[in-house]
Amino acid sequence: MKSDSFSSGHFGSKAHTFERDCNPKGLGDDVLHHLFRVKRLRVGDVVSLTDGNGRVSLARVEESSSSPPRGKRTSQVPELVAAGDIYRVEPSLPVVEVALSVIDSDKVDLAITKLTELGVASIHLFMAERSNSTHALGEGRFRLDRLTKIAIEALSQSRGCFLPKISFVDLPYLIENNFAFLTFDGDGFDPYLRKYVIGPEGGFAQSEIPLNVKRCSFPGNVLRSETAAIAAAAISLFYV
Numbered sequence: 274m275k276s277d278s279f280s281s282g283h284f285g286s287k288a289h290t291f292e293r294d295c296n297p298k299g300l301g302d303d304v305l306h307h308l309f310r311v312k313r314l315r316v317g318d319v320v321s322l323t324d325g326n327g328r329v330s331l332a333r334v335e336e337s338s339s340s341p342p343r344g345k346r347t348s349q350v351p352e353l354v355a356a357g358d359i360y361r362v363e364p365s366l367p368v369v370e371v372a373l374s375v376i377d378s379d380k381v382d383l384a385i386t387k388l389t390e391l392g393v394a395s396i397h398l399f400m401a402e403r404s405n406s407t408h409a410l411g412e413g414r415f416r417l418d419r420l421t422k423i424a425i426e427a428l429s430q431s432r433g434c435f436l437p438k439i440s441f442v443d444l445p446y447l448i449e450n451n452f453a454f455l456t457f458d459g460d461g462f463d464p465y466l467r468k469y470v471i472g473p474e475g476g477f478a479q480s481e482i483p484l485n486v487k488r489c490s491f492p493g494n495v496l497r498s499e500t501a502a503i504a505a506a507a508i509s510l511f512y513v
Contacts, residue, residue: 282321282329282331282360282362283321283323283329283331283362283432283434284432285319286319286320286321286331287312287314287318287319287320288308288312288314288318288320288321289320289321289322289323289429289432290304290308290320290321290322290323290429291322291323291324291325291425291428291429291436292304292322292323292324293324293325294324295322295323295324295328295329295330295359296322296330296355297320297322297330297332297353297354297355298353300322300353305353308320308353309351314334314351315334315351316334316335316336316351317333317334318333318334319331319332319333319334319356320332320333320334320353321432323362323428323433323434325425325428325434325435325436326435326436327361327362327363327364327434327435328359328360328361328362328434329359329360329361329362329434330355330357330358330359330360331355331356331357332353332354332355332356333353333354333356334351334352334353334354335351335352335353335354336351336352337351337352362434364435366392366510366511367467367509367510368394368467369392369393369394369467369468369469369506369509369510370393370394370395370396370397370452370467370468370469371388371393371395371396371397371468371469371471371502371505371506372396372397372398372399372442372447372452372468372469372470372471373396373397373398373399373471373498373499373502374398374399374400374401374403374404374470374471374472374473374498375398375399375400375401375404375405375406375410375415375473376404376405376406376473376474376498376499377405377406378406378408378413378414378415380497380498380499381398381414381415381420381499382414382420382423383499384396384498384499384502384503385420385423385424385427385437385439386423386424386426386427387427387499387503387506388437388502388503388506389423389424389427389428389431389433389436389437390427390430390431390433391503391506391507391510392433392435392510393437393506393510394435394437394438395437395438395439395440396424396437396438396439396440397439397440397441397442397446397447398410398415398420398439398440398441398442399441399442399443399444399446399447400443401444401472401473401477401478401481402477402478402480402481403472403473403474403475403476403477403478404473405473405474410441411441417439417441420439421436421439424436424437424439444481444482447470448482448483448486450468451468451487452468452469452470452486452487453466453468453469453470453486453487453488453489454469454470454472454477454482454486454487454488454489455469455470455471455472455488455489455490455491455501455505456472456476456477456482456488456489456490457476457490457495458488458490459487459488459489459490460487460488460489460490461489461490461492462489462490462491462492462505462508463487463489464508464509464512465509465512466487466489466509467509469489469502469505469506469509471498471501471502471505472498473498474497474498491504
């Protein structure tokens with residue numbers, strides 16, 4: 274790794290990963306295995322770490338300072354050593370929140386991955402009348418720790434520094450907080466609203482949405498729920 278990787282921060286590092294304290298000593302064995310076995314880090318390479326709240330630190334791969342056990346002919350395993358102070362990355366995107374009705378778990382996983390890559394601030398999951406799921410929110414494949422792990426993996430892959438907040442909410446919360454509902458019969462899409470609700474494949478039941486809520490719709494084809502969530506976030510985040 275060239276020395277100028279330090280000046281370009283997390284975009285110039287050999288690998289980027291999540292660690293709550295930006296401390297290379299806090300990385301778990303699974304993360305270290307991925308860095309050294311999959312990413313194939315070598316001595317001198319630079320790794321960036323983020324806490325998911327905009328803080329970033331850099332670490333350099335160095336030869337292990339500890340000696341192998343007596344009588345063992347194993348080579349020393351490299352280790353990550355902090356290199357420099359923790360610095361902060363300022364947000365460069367608007368604060369966008371996306372609420373997604375629970376759908377097939379694989380599609381929820383895909384939506385969380387892509388929404389994290391795009392840089393949304395919050396991902397809310399809720400149950401609608403026509404939600405089709407074998408698990409309740411917080412259980413099975415919809416456990417918060419599992420969904421957060423998916424977001425962390427996407428954050429590391431995309432070199433992001435802001436981990437979206439994933440939460441479970443209900444429709445009254447979304448209505449009270451002025452989210453716009455993407456429906457088949459809404460007005461044109463408004464990228465400046467910044468908060469969107471995407472319903473299940475069959476749409477919302479008529480009784481679920483009060484008449485006075487903001488409704489938006491995309492032109493063209495009818496989109497699947499996960500596609501609509503990704504499209505809404507992308508347009509709102511990057512619309513100029």
